[in-house]
Amino acid sequence: MPQIIDGKQIAMQIKEELKERVARLKQEGKSVCLAVIQVGNDPASTVYVNGKKKDCAYIGIESRSYELPEETKEKELLALLDQLNHTEDVHGILVQLPLPSHMDESKVVKAIDPAKDVDGFHPVNIGKLCIGGDGFDCCTPAGVIQLLKRSGISIRGRECVVVGRSNNVGKPTALLLLRENGTVTIAHSQTKDLKEITKRADILVAAVGKPKFITKEYIKENAVVIDVGIHRNEDNVLCGDVDYDDVIEKVGAITPVPGGVGPMTRAMLMYNCVEAACK
Numbered sequence: 001m002p003q004i005i006d007g008k009q010i011a012m013q014i015k016e017e018l019k020e021r022v023a024r025l026k027q028e029g030k031s032v033c034l035a036v037i038q039v040g041n042d043p044a045s046t047v048y049v050n051g052k053k054k055d056c057a058y059i060g061i062e063s064r065s066y067e068l069p070e071e072t073k074e075k076e077l078l079a080l081l082d083q084l085n086h087t088e089d090v091h092g093i094l095v096q097l098p099l100p101s102h103m104d105e106s107k108v109v110k111a112i113d114p115a116k117d118v119d120g121f122h123p124v125n126i127g128k129l130c131i132g133g134d135g136f137d138c139c140t141p142a143g144v145i146q147l148l149k150r151s152g153i154s155i156r157g158r159e160c161v162v163v164g165r166s167n168n169v170g171k172p173t174a175l176l177l178l179r180e181n182g183t184v185t186i187a188h189s190q191t192k193d194l195k196e197i198t199k200r201a202d203i204l205v206a207a208v209g210k211p212k213f214i215t216k217e218y219i220k221e222n223a224v225v226i227d228v229g230i231h232r233n234e235d236n237v238l239c240g241d242v243d244y245d246d247v248i249e250k251v252g253a254i255t256p257v258p259g260g261v262g263p264m265t266r267a268m269l270m271y272n273c274v275e276a277a278c279k
């Protein structure tokens with residue numbers, strides 16, 4: 001039987017650890033505060049933002065919400081970020097993505113003080129993730145590493161294939177697997193003979209962005225499959241980039257969707273917030 005990697009449980013374990021850390025900080029008179037900014041009211045974003053606020057409350061992190069209307073000017077958002085950058089008792093700043101199309105996402109991300117960029121999206125933090133250093137690792141990739149480590153799956157020396165090269169997921173996940181001494185291949189939509197490449201993987205990370213794209217023809221017997229995708233169909237049913245039912249008999253271990261990587265993304269955001277407050 002394959003090992004089903006329970007992201008919800010591992011995320012809870014991390015949250016318990018953080019809760020204790022925050023309690024100890026409070027005894028020293030220190031608080032932890034995350035500013036959460038949402039522009040517009042995309043329903044999916046609202047779900048995610050509420051999840052993050054709930055996590056904050058559970059751990060004892062103060063969350064300050066900024067709900068800005070869809071038509072907010074970029075200049076106004078940048079002014080708010082400048083203000084929060086200079087607010088001493090705000091330790092982390094999260095701008096929920098995607099932003100409305102009239103805003104330049106990369107410009108907005110760059111306006112966050114890297115020391116408060118708990119998403120790990122600022123180029124300074126991506127650079128530190130690449131060369132090593134005391135930056136913030138992107139939450140989803142950091143969550144993938146924690147899932148593997150805490151499930152007793154070793155990365156060192158193993159063939160890791162990441163399918164997808166996005167700036168927020170594919171690329172940083174590959175870099176973190178490399179940091180853990182994996183042998184890493186990044187495959188993508190232009191890769192020739194994709195199945196031949198993915199079949200070499202001891203650890204396969206699916207970050208393709210296409211529902212149920214990875215079927216059993218893509219995987220080696222007993223491979224570890226980490227599904228970073230999240231898709232919602234018309235009936236509000238979630239699925240990932242991996243065709244779970246198709247691959248389940250063949251894999252050695254797999255993350256479900258929901259209940260796999262998603263909760264870990266949130267847990268690592270909380271981890272970065274606590275780290276931000278400690279720095």
Ligand SMILES: Nc1nc(=O)c2c([nH]1)NC[C@@H]1CN(c3ccc(C(=O)N[C@@H](CCC(=O)O)C(=O)O)cc3)C=[N+]21
Pocket residue numbers: 047048051094095096097098119139230257258259260261262263265266
């Ligand atoms: N600045 C920013 N930072 C982000 O980290 C960020 C973002 N913008 N924009 C959107 C994506 C997406 N994302 C998810 C987080 C948690 C779950 C999650 O908890 N998923 C649950 C299911 C939740 C549900 O029912 O929808 C699960 O997989 O079990 C999913 C997706 C963070 N993102």
